Amino acid sequence: MKLLNLLLRHQRLPFAAIILLSLGSAILSVALIAFVNWRMIAVTTPQFGDLLQFFGLLLLLLLCAGAGQVSLHRLGHRFVYGLRLSLARRVLLTDIEQLERLGLPRLLTALSTDLRNLTIAFVYLPELIYGLILSLAAFAYLLWLSPPLFGVTLLWLGMTLLLGGFFVARVNRHIRQLREAEDRLYRDYQALIDGRKELALNRRRGQCLLDEELMVNAEAYRHHVTLADTFNGLAGNWANVMVLGSIGVVFFCASGLGWAEPAIAATFALCVLFLRAPLVASVAALPHLLTARVSLDKIDSLELATEGGEQLPSLAQRHWQRLELRGIEYAYPAAGDEQGFDVGPLDFELRRGELVFVVGGNGSGKSTFARLLTGLQRPGRGQVLLDGKALSEAERPAYRQLFASVFTDFHLFARLLGPEGDAQPESASFWLERLRLQHKVRIEGGRLSDTRFSQGQRKRLALLLALLEERDVLLLDEWAADQDPQFRQLFYRELLPQLKTMGKTVVAITHDDHYFDQADRLLKMDGGRLIELTGAERRRASEDALREIGTVVG
Structure with missing residues (x-):
């Protein structure tokens, strides 16, 4: 048997x-x-x-x-x-x-x-x-x-x-x-x-x-x-x-x-x-x-992966300067009465130290773009390149280690980890205060004392965990959506510029178009296609956003 x-x-x-x-x-x-x-x-x-x-x-x-x-x-x-x-x-x-x-x-x-x-x-x-x-x-x-x-x-x-x-x-x-x-x-x-x-x-x-x-x-x-x-x-x-x-x-x-x-x-x-x-x-x-x-x-x-891949291959481009998606495509097959959805082809270049905003309507493919960028989903076609070198399938797990993220469906862990083990208490305390949570939660033995908070506060704690990992790229998927207006302004006007000053590379998916003047580059997802907004298009989008704010206030 x-x-x-x-x-x-x-x-x-x-x-x-x-x-x-x-x-x-x-x-x-x-x-x-x-x-x-x-x-x-x-x-x-x-x-x-x-x-x-x-x-x-x-x-x-x-x-x-x-x-x-x-x-x-x-x-x-x-x-x-x-x-x-x-x-x-x-x-x-x-x-x-x-x-x-x-x-x-x-x-x-x-x-x-x-x-x-x-x-x-x-x-x-x-x-x-x-x-x-x-x-x-x-x-x-x-x-x-x-x-x-x-x-x-x-x-x-x-x-x-x-x-x-x-x-x-x-x-x-x-x-x-x-x-x-x-x-x-x-x-x-x-x-x-x-x-x-x-x-x-x-x-x-x-x-x-x-x-x-x-x-x-x-x-x-x-x-x-x-x-x-x-x-x-x-x-x-x-x-x-x-x-x-x-x-x-x-x-x-x-x-x-x-x-x-x-x-x-x-x-x-x-x-x-x-x-x-x-x-x-x-x-x-x-x-x-x-x-x-x-x-x-x-x-x-279940057809789970076999063991033996625990040791990650090292990436030759550890000090990369340019990350590129070239001709990336991904297809969601039709299911029952629902039609399929195609994302791509996507051509995108991310330079180290950039602050990039990605905007777009619901269902436009923003989250799929984030998963493809971070290597969580395998594209049907196209390549991911680091400094011009195509990423091999064996390097994909190591490539994913370049990213820290807070997705919309994030899981909040209690354990605080740094780049090489436990997080430094001084760094954890600094970011806890910067995120205005020092009076809400304590750090005890390298763990958060509590995680039962509002969704906005839980997202701040998730950002804390992501920052402590000190990865090359920070990806935030509609992170500010559950923040109050005051902290949302602090996030866009103070935290993101601070991260950029520290040399962090940030890709933020957002609906908050009226803050995108903080971004080095603005991209828009529409119908599964990625478009970079520059010049007049970017100004027009900014004016539209401000007009929307005025309409709401009025």
Whole structure:
């Protein structure tokens, strides 16, 4: 099975040692049965020494079985720990576009539910392995004891497995379907949490979400998990009854048909009873192992990046002076009734130390331009050049490290980082005061004491984090949109000029056209095309912006 294949691939030697311990446990278990048969049942008066030898075998079995199970548990949980870290690393290495295609619910389900399923599977895996090895060892002993009775027993157990396989197949099918329902449930949970304000203001929308989506998916999950548990229960009971039934068949063949001595039949019965518990436990473990297999398939279906790309290649142009987008194109495909949207071809040159504003209406392609510029999206056509040298695909991750950003959908981290590790406290305090947040938040142990503020204040904190990283280029996507008029003026009239004086390169996407006199260059996105406004066009745009302000004030 897939779980065992992974273990063998990554932990071959430890797993082989555990198999040997399990094999030793199985041999000792069969030896106990043989000892009881030959030294306690076959003889008239067992000796006290026989009892001591029996207890000695029991002690050896306890030590061997305990060591095997504990070792397998430790190995399994260490494997899941490694898989958890590996999955997190692969998410970090995966392209933004792929992560967005997958969506947050699928990723969270993989990182939580699927990894939990694997952990649970490793709890039950020792029972399955021990049960299988013990059964093989016991069957070898029974074959040696009486081939005819063994043949009947094997045929009987084969019938048991035949119908049991039908039940297990149904369990597997419903586990796969409930896992699909779980993905949909996570999507509904996300809507329930992220849309809490809208749902509080519109109870009808909340009721529709509950009745028409969440309840439907919860019912689908309940349906499939109930059937999976039902078929699993039937499989367990079927195995239990058939194992007990084999005892009657063995005694009938031995006594009624004269195939073996009563003592041999008694040993068969004792052995079958001994196997009953591990066999039933193995059947009970199957749903958890099937669930783990489905979870592994789900993780594989994410198509995350493979590990091994953690070391970033260095860029030869570390002290670049000119960054260029040449003939860059990007296409959003049509989805359903929605038409596709093409961005480009884009030709853009950014010189080190420039302050560039990008303006344009909603849906004009400004944010896509920002993602293409920062290397977060791969263009369908065109090149990115540093000082005239085209960027290779291998250099793209290192190229992204040139940028610090605050996008509209930013995430605010609490940890403060500088260019080479933790941020300098003096620099953090300086920018905290410059952003007028020194009375709102403290820096404790290199972390922000709180991040629960208004959107405008959160954006200031996000800018703080970006400035502390000291990257070559600072990209701001409509950063000032949530600031009050006073701080917006401070941002455009004081902060941006200060950053320019410090030699920073800033690209700011903005709707605040009336402040673009601060920019070295002004660009406009319109219908997916990038146009630089100069001379009369720039003056006209400035006059239009001032006229709009006067209209609003009037």
